[in-house]
Amino acid sequence: AQSVTQPDIHITVSEGASLELRCNYSYGATPYLFWYVQSPGQGLQLLLKYFSGDTLVQGIKGFEAEFKRSQSSFNLRKPSVHWSDAAEYFCAVMDSSYKLIFGSGTRLLVRP
Amino acid sequence: DAGITQSPRYKITETGRQVTLMCHQTWSHSYMFWYRQDLGHGLRLIYYSAAADITDKGEVPDGYVVSRSKTENFPLTLESATRSQTSVYFCASRPRQVNTGELFFGEGSRLTVL
Numbered sequence A: 001a002q003s004v005t006q007p008d009i010h011i012t013v014s015e016g017a018s019l020e021l022r023c024n025y026s027y028g029a030t031p032y033l034f035w036y037v038q039s040p041g042q043g044l045q046l047l048l049k050y051f052s053g054d055t056l057v058q059g060i061k062g063f064e065a066e067f068k069r070s071q072s073s074f075n076l077r078k079p080s081v082h083w084s085d086a087a088e089y090f091c092a093v094m095d096s097s098y099k100l101i102f103g104s105g106t107r108l109l110v111r112p
Numbered sequence B: 001d002a003g004i005t006q007s008p009r010y011k012i013t014e015t016g017r018q019v020t021l022m023c024h025q026t027w028s029h030s031y032m033f034w035y036r037q038d039l040g041h042g043l044r045l046i047y048y049s050a051a052a053d054i055t056d057k058g059e060v061p062d063g064y065v066v067s068r069s070k071t072e073n074f075p076l077t078l079e080s081a082t083r084s085q086t087s088v089y090f091c092a093s094r095p096r097q098v099n100t101g102e103l104f105f106g107e108g109s110r111l112t113v114l
Helices: none
Strands: A003-005 A010-014 A019-021 A024-026 A033-038 A044-050 A056-058 A064-068 A073-078 A087-094 A100-102 A106-111 B004-007 B010-013 B019-025 B031-038 B042-051 B054-057 B064-066 B076-078 B087-094 B109-113
Touching (some): A003 A087, A010 A019, A019 A106, A033 A073, A044 A056, A044 A064, A044 A073, A073 A087, A100 B042, B004 B087, B042 B064
Parallel strands (some): A010 A106, B010 B109
Antiparallel strands (some): A003 A024, A056 A064, A087 A100, B004 B019, B042 B054, B087 B109
């Protein structure tokens, strides 16, 4: 069965520092992968997605993610974090029935 | 304004009562979904619907009932609420085309069962 693991429950970074959020997936075929962000009290918003092609994908708000098949990973990165990036981040994989399977999320805290 | 709206946003009920959470979308998206969000579990799929009158179970369907008589509405009913159903519920929708992939989420309904 498809699954997504986000090993970090919380991550704290200083404003202006770089960020990497980890995501590992389990899926037999070429996966469709997603990163969503959830601000407090809000629904989820799509940051970026990978379907095929270039393994480095660019998203909104300056985020990018790299698909590494050999490591079954799809880590999210940002070179310089802003205080407004504090939120919860979810990685997801589309399963064989075209439904999204979400990881348990990583909460990002930003130190001033 | 077009979008996906959930109601109520907040609900407190008692064990054993019936509760219905409403979801309405104005995009005419084919697919609609109900997820619950719990600490440590992320989002888990309760039910989904590919079109009007077509629904299917997700990962955690027990204790929930859905219907989809119209494309734009996808209500979720807890027939006899239990404390374990205290959660934040999110409705989402997407177009039929798979290559978009993106789900559009409502703002959530926070349900507390006492």
